[in-house]
Amino acid sequence: MTSTHRAALIDGKSIAVKMRAEIAQEAGALAAEGWQPRLVSISVGDTAAAELYVRNQQRSAESAGVQFEARNYDASISMEQLVGVLQGLNADPRVNGIIIQRPLPDHIPVKALQKAVHPLKDVEGMHPASIGNIVYNDLALGPCTAVAAVEILKTLPLTLEGLDVTVIGHSEIVGKPIAFLLMGLGATVTVCHHMTRSVAMHSRASDAVFVAVGKPGLVTGDMLKPGAALIDIGINRVDTPDGPRTVGDADFQSCAEVAGWITPVPGGVGPVTVAILMQNAVLATRLQKEHYAAQYANTEV
Ligand SMILES: NC(=O)C1=CN([C@@H]2O[C@H](COP(=O)(O)OP(=O)(O)OC[C@H]3O[C@@H](n4cnc5c(N)ncnc54)[C@H](OP(=O)(O)O)[C@@H]3O)[C@@H](O)[C@H]2O)C=CC1
Numbered sequence: 001m002t003s004t005h006r007a008a009l010i011d012g013k014s015i016a017v018k019m020r021a022e023i024a025q026e027a028g029a030l031a032a033e034g035w036q037p038r039l040v041s042i043s044v045g046d047t048a049a050a051e052l053y054v055r056n057q058q059r060s061a062e063s064a065g066v067q068f069e070a071r072n073y074d075a076s077i078s079m080e081q082l083v084g085v086l087q088g089l090n091a092d093p094r095v096n097g098i099i100i101q102r103p104l105p106d107h108i109p110v111k112a113l114q115k116a117v118h119p120l121k122d123v124e125g126m127h128p129a130s131i132g133n134i135v136y137n138d139l140a141l142g143p144c145t146a147v148a149a150v151e152i153l154k155t156l157p158l159t160l161e162g163l164d165v166t167v168i169g170h171s172e173i174v175g176k177p178i179a180f181l182l183m184g185l186g187a188t189v190t191v192c193h194h195m196t197r198s199v200a201m202h203s204r205a206s207d208a209v210f211v212a213v214g215k216p217g218l219v220t221g222d223m224l225k226p227g228a229a230l231i232d233i234g235i236n237r238v239d240t241p242d243g244p245r246t247v248g249d250a251d252f253q254s255c256a257e258v259a260g261w262i263t264p265v266p267g268g269v270g271p272v273t274v275a276i277l278m279q280n281a282v283l284a285t286r287l288q289k290e291h292y293a294a295q296y297a298n299t300e301v
């Protein structure tokens with residue numbers, strides 16, 4: 001690509017606004033049937049990483065017609081106490097979604113805690129049942145960031161069947177679910193991690209690259225096939241001469257000169273992640289309504 005080439009910017013904010021309008025409609029219909037969607041966020045200790053996310057969730061919930069309650073517990077809370085809190089929320093039919101903000105203090109095993117959330121209220125899509133559904137290509141409540149990143153790819157004029165895609169990062173909450181979702185759409189997926197000998201060898205051969213690592217500047221333009229789509233999931237706080245800034249994992253300047261489409265950070269995957277969380281909260285409410293209806297259908301009135 002000549003240096004005058006500039007990748008088309010993928011506007012996550014406008015994608016999120018469009019999604020929220022549909023979500024608000026479904027939330028309104030459920031509320032009219034006596035099922036007002038309600039989401040409870042659990043954070044433990046002072047989590048700067050999650051604070052921004054929780055604030056955006058609160059704002060997004062208001063415009064999506066989802067009730068939102070943010071609970072923050074002291075870092076000293078024990079695993080048993082937290083599981084007790086979750087059991088109360090699982091049993092409360094007025095609560096439809098539960099999200100456990102990360103990171104958690106070291107003494108709390110996040111995977112065990114995630115399993116304590118009822119699968120029907122697992123709006124984070126991190127319960128083994130939810131992850132299993134992705135493997136079975138039977139997506140119901142999927143991990144918000146992974147679903148958001150793939151939804152963004154689906155807005156591009158690309159045929160997903162047979163598309164060559166590289167996913168950089170293989171975490172359970174982002175990289176791995178993205179890979180399974182893409183396989184379910186017929187893409188040919190390569191997953192890279194810190195042991196991969198040459199990430200560039202794979203990313204240069206790909207029509208689309210997802211990066212979810214947490215290292216600013218990790219992906220540079222010379223690592224991309226000209227015209228490829230770059231979906232940047234990274235969120236990094238960096239100091240710049242003009243003060244601290246949030247940047248992604250891509251070196252935006254050099255990537256924008258090669259890529260065909262690129263997501264900015266902020267303004268790319270982030271807002272769509274929050275919209276998917278609201279979509280999951282409404283879907284979870286719908287699933288619970290149907291579950292209770294089925295359960296009480298055969299009870300004598
Ligand atoms: N926009 C959004 O909505 C969200 C954004 N994020 C952001 O996405 C990023 C990743 O988050 P998360 O998945 O939770 O992070 P993790 O730290 O859990 O995973 C990072 C992954 O990157 C891999 N990795 C590390 N170094 C390299 C390297 N040099 N080359 C290739 N792979 C490497 C690691 O591999 P290995 O395991 O082998 O070390 C690991 O698989 C973070 O910046 C986070 O803030 C996270 C959630 C939501």
Ligand SMILES: Nc1nc(=O)c2c([nH]1)NC[C@@H]1CN(c3ccc(C(=O)N[C@@H](CCC(=O)O)C(=O)O)cc3)C=[N+]21
Pocket residue numbers: 049050052053056099100101102103124144145235246265266267268269270271273274
């Ligand atoms: N269980 C759990 N799941 C997560 O997915 C999770 C988490 N915990 N903890 C924190 C990280 C980080 N994360 C963000 C998502 C969206 C924005 C977001 O909305 N960013 C906007 C706004 C940024 C701003 O306001 O500056 C943007 O990128 O445009 C930010 C951060 C989700 N995370």
